[in-house]
Amino acid sequence: MSDVKTCACCGEVSEEQLLLQLDDVLAQNRSKEGALIPVLQIAQTMFGYLPKAALKKIALTLGKPYSEVAGVVGFYSFFSTMPRGKHLVRVCLGTACYVRGGKQVLESFRKHLGIDVGQTTEDRMFSLEVARCFGACGLAPAVMIDDDIHQRVKAARVGEIIDQYRKEKKPAKVKTQKKGGK
Amino acid sequence: MKLTINAISVEVPEGTTILAAAAQAGIKIPTLCHLEGVQSIGACRVCLVEVEGAKTLVASCVMPVMEGMKVYTNTKRVREARRMVVEMLLSEHDGNCQTCNRNNDCELQSVAFDLGITDITYQGVKGRNEVDASTPALVRDNGKCIKCRRCVTVCTQVQAVGALFPQFRGFKTVIGPAFNSDLADVSCVQCGQCAAVCPVGAIVENSHIERVWAAIEHPSKTVVVQTAPAVRAALGECFGNPPGTLVTGKMVAALRRMGFDVIFDTNFTADLTIIEEGMELLKRLTTAVRDKQPVALPQFTSCSPGWIKFAETYYPEFIPNLSTCKSPQQMFGAIAKTYWAKKAGKDPKNVYVVSIMPCVAKKFEAQRPEMDDSGFVDIDAVLTTRELGRMIRQAGIDFNALPDEDYDRILGTSTGAADIFANTGGVMEAALRTAYEVITGRNLPFEELHVTPLAGLEGIKKAAMTITGTLPEYSFLEGVVLKVAVVHALGNAKRIIEEIKNGEIYHFVEVMTCPGGCIGGGGQPRLTDNEKRKKRIEAIYKEDEGKKLRKSHDNPKIKQIYGEFLNMPLGKTSHHLLHTEYIKRERV
Numbered sequence: 001m002s003d004v005k006t007c008a009c010c011g012e013v014s015e016e017q018l019l020l021q022l023d024d025v026l027a028q029n030r031s032k033e034g035a036l037i038p039v040l041q042i043a044q045t046m047f048g049y050l051p052k053a054a055l056k057k058i059a060l061t062l063g064k065p066y067s068e069v070a071g072v073v074g075f076y077s078f079f080s081t082m083p084r085g086k087h088l089v090r091v092c093l094g095t096a097c098y099v100r101g102g103k104q105v106l107e108s109f110r111k112h113l114g115i116d117v118g119q120t121t122e123d124r125m126f127s128l129e130v131a132r133c134f135g136a137c138g139l140a141p142a143v144m145i146d147d148d149i150h151q152r153v154k155a156a157r158v159g160e161i162i163d164q165y166r167k168e169k170k171p172a173k174v175k176t177q178k179k180g181g182k
Numbered sequence: 183m184k185l186t187i188n189a190i191s192v193e194v195p196e197g198t199t200i201l202a203a204a205a206q207a208g209i210k211i212p213t214l215c216h217l218e219g220v221q222s223i224g225a226c227r228v229c230l231v232e233v234e235g236a237k238t239l240v241a242s243c244v245m246p247v248m249e250g251m252k253v254y255t256n257t258k259r260v261r262e263a264r265r266m267v268v269e270m271l272l273s274e275h276d277g278n279c280q281t282c283n284r285n286n287d288c289e290l291q292s293v294a295f296d297l298g299i300t301d302i303t304y305q306g307v308k309g310r311n312e313v314d315a316s317t318p319a320l321v322r323d324n325g326k327c328i329k330c331r332r333c334v335t336v337c338t339q340v341q342a343v344g345a346l347f348p349q350f351r352g353f354k355t356v357i358g359p360a361f362n363s364d365l366a367d368v369s370c371v372q373c374g375q376c377a378a379v380c381p382v383g384a385i386v387e388n389s390h391i392e393r394v395w396a397a398i399e400h401p402s403k404t405v406v407v408q409t410a411p412a413v414r415a416a417l418g419e420c421f422g423n424p425p426g427t428l429v430t431g432k433m434v435a436a437l438r439r440m441g442f443d444v445i446f447d448t449n450f451t452a453d454l455t456i457i458e459e460g461m462e463l464l465k466r467l468t469t470a471v472r473d474k475q476p477v478a479l480p481q482f483t484s485c486s487p488g489w490i491k492f493a494e495t496y497y498p499e500f501i502p503n504l505s506t507c508k509s510p511q512q513m514f515g516a517i518a519k520t521y522w523a524k525k526a527g528k529d530p531k532n533v534y535v536v537s538i539m540p541c542v543a544k545k546f547e548a549q550r551p552e553m554d555d556s557g558f559v560d561i562d563a564v565l566t567t568r569e570l571g572r573m574i575r576q577a578g579i580d581f582n583a584l585p586d587e588d589y590d591r592i593l594g595t596s597t598g599a600a601d602i603f604a605n606t607g608g609v610m611e612a613a614l615r616t617a618y619e620v621i622t623g624r625n626l627p628f629e630e631l632h633v634t635p636l637a638g639l640e641g642i643k644k645a646a647m648t649i650t651g652t653l654p655e656y657s658f659l660e661g662v663v664l665k666v667a668v669v670h671a672l673g674n675a676k677r678i679i680e681e682i683k684n685g686e687i688y689h690f691v692e693v694m695t696c697p698g699g700c701i702g703g704g705g706q707p708r709l710t711d712n713e714k715r716k717k718r719i720e721a722i723y724k725e726d727e728g729k730k731l732r733k734s735h736d737n738p739k740i741k742q743i744y745g746e747f748l749n750m751p752l753g754k755t756s757h758h759l760l761h762t763e764y765i766k767r768e769r770v
Contacts, residue, residue, distance in 0.1 A: 055360075056770065065344025066368065066770055070360030074350045081361070 015053070018046050022054055026061040036062060036072060040079060048084045085120045085127040087165050089113070089145050094133030096140040101155065105141050106130065108155040112162050125166065185251040200242035200253055201229055209255055212264065212293045214381045215330035216243040218711055220340060226330050227267045228293060231255045239263050265297045272299070273306030275382070276325030282383040287708060289381035290328060310356060316366035318549045319388055319542040320377060324356045327384035333357060333376035340697060342673040343492065345370035368770045369495045371672070373488035373695045374542030374704020387542045387705060390563040391573055397534040397562065398441040405534045406522070407442040408514045408593070409433060411449055412540035412604035412700035413567045415721040419707040420571030421581040426717030428725055431586020438587060440577045447589050448537065449596030451513040452603045452612070454743070455485065456734035458760055459507045460617045461751040463690055472658040478502035480688040483609050485509045487547035488695030490764065492672050497679055498766040506761040510603065511537050511544055512553055514593070515560030516759040521747045522593055530558055537564045540703030543695065555759050566705025595739040598726030605719040606670035606699035607636035607643060610692040615733045621649060621656040631732055632723070639698060639712060641674040642667065670694040
């Protein structure tokens with residue numbers, strides 16, 4: 001299962017190869033009751049999202065209508081049918097972040113990336129999502145990019161943050177903006 | 183179990199729902215999602231009742247009765263709760279009753295009326311009013327959907343297709359194909375059972391009414407109409423007649439008054455189908471039994487276009503087993519624009535052929551690109567029974583006051599064997615009436631020629647018959663046990679195919695897409711339940727038994743068409759006009 005963790009976005013494994021790997025996952029799960037959601041979770045980890053080709057294969061192999069598989073995928077916000085970017089930007093809109101300007105921060109990310117929540121930039125560098133509390137309310141407004149927490153983010157500084165990732169400069173674990181930091 | 187409903191004592195078996203117990207006591211509980219024998223899920227919440235001692239109101243369609251239970255269906259609390267539920271449905275229902283296809287034929291409309299709702303109290307955000315007219319047979323309108331899920335259950339469980347399912351979540355939920363794509367982009371077989379059970383106007387047939395009026399009014403078109411066997415046993419319901427009222431003569435009279443030029447009967451080509459399909463079966467049996475050559479058996483019937491698309495999509499490995507015979511509808515078009523047009527001195531390009539069908543899949547079948555063997559599109563328009571009912575009203579015809587009239591000559595002549603194409607078991611029985619006589623020279627050994635083991639509403643019916651006393655040319659069939667099966671509803675077709683894949687042997691299998699056969703088709707007056715199916719089948723058998731000729735090969739006009747035009751069954755002309763090919767379809 002270790003190769004299952006490989007992400008398609010990193011260009012390491014082609015989608016065709018991943019579909020073949022999906023066959024193995026399905027072979028292990030096809031006769032199990034209630035296999036659909038676990039298989040979808042594994043598939044999402046493998047591909048980084050749920051491509052239609054994978055969903056059709058899952059439907060066919062598990063003997064479920066494609067409409068039902070799509071219904072389950074559409075029901076849970078955890079599942080995504082859009083390719084994810086190399087970097088996942090999650091702007092917190094939990095109560096603390098919201099009152100401290102999370103909405104403006106989100107708006108700024110939307111503007112800078114040119115995408116809406118749930119979308120991915122054309123160059124597949126960034127996906128934008130909204131989160132509800134990372135448990136980092138003291139750092140509000142907080143933004144999580146991949147595994148990095150950005151604290152006390154200012155809307156005006158969003159461009160800088162994005163540029164760091166564009167330039168592939170991996171920031172430190174907890175990145176504080178100069179002016180906002182204590 | 184004993185209980186009281188509104189102080190009336192009722193005794194019902196354990197496991198009975200309150201809804202069913204109330205019906206037994208003559209008390210009607212309204213519901214918009216319940217479908218007897220198909221779906222009880224308590225989704226719509228309209229069937230709420232009060233049970234003494236229960237904290238909340240309960241959904242009677244899913245609540246089983248208990249000993250000594252005291253149920254009240256008509257208290258203030260119940261009335262107000264039901265009204266609230268329906269008002270909420272109405273608040274997001276993009277209704278437009280006056281212009282809706284279901285006006286006066288809508289369960290939501292009548293429930294709202296019955297509950298005394300006279301005002302729209304809540305103006306909610308309407309549903310997503312997206313119209314999907316991507317398929318030839320069906321039109322979906324999400325704005326009208328009340329998410330009762332009847333269509334989902336019918337499509338998934340009864341028909342084993344699963345084209346529809348709830349998509350997305352919460353207020354954004356829509357009932358539709360995967361990711362709310364167009365119906366044309368998924369493996370829908372166009373049977374229209376969804377449209378048959380929809381309580382509102384969210385799924386309806388793709389109407390051909392306007393194009394038919396245009397053809398009738400066209401100065402140079404000769405409009406020929408054919409009526410399928412099942413229509414005569416159900417059209418009366420559109421005019422308040424009880425289910426099972428036969429209206430053949432009135433229907434013919436109405437069609438004539440509407441302006442159709444020639445009134446013919448699909449029954450004629452049903453008889454023709456029996457000759458062609460029967461001979462095809464004998465040919466396959468000859469190849470297998472006498473010549474000991476490999477041949478695809480069992481032979482499956484091919485009259486039902488939903489089933490054909492189902493086989494092409496889900497079981498393409500069985501395509502060689504499908505009879506190559508076109509359906510009676512398509513045979514009719516091909517014959518009308520060749521044989522009949524020539525005989526009547528009409529230029530086939532000015533002949534416009536309309537079918538009246540109990541079916542919506544026939545609209546799909548008519549537009550299959552290969553259905554043009556006459557040199558023209560064989561069938562120009564297909565109307566459902568419901569659409570014909572509407573057109574008769576549009577024409578201002580007092581249907582029930584019409585006299586009985588007869589079909590026009592040649593393609594209007596038929597035998598009883600053709601009538602029973604309307605119900606499950608009928609095509610098989612009609613085929614056996616002819617095949618048995620061809621093989622043995624004797625009548626089928628059943629009372630009234632009815633193959634009783636193949637009749638009725640059981641989902642899968644089987645029969646085995648040992649062939650004895652064969653005529654010399656069929657002596658190789660002496661002692662052969664002919665095994666046949668009859669299935670209706672595609673879920674049962676799937677079951678019989680799985681049986682066959684597991685080694686079960688049959689020679690001939692009849693498949694009808696809709697529960698009960700064509701009498702329960704997706705284009706019939708709503709709402710079809712088993713009681714209505716039985717009544718319509720009784721009417722069809724009555725029509726059959728009332729005919730002087732009961733076997734397709736006895737039809738004098740069938741003999742005439744072979745003499746004048748087709749020459750012989752499975753011959754060159756037949757092959758060209760009456761037989762077809764199937765295609766493997768991608769499953770989505």
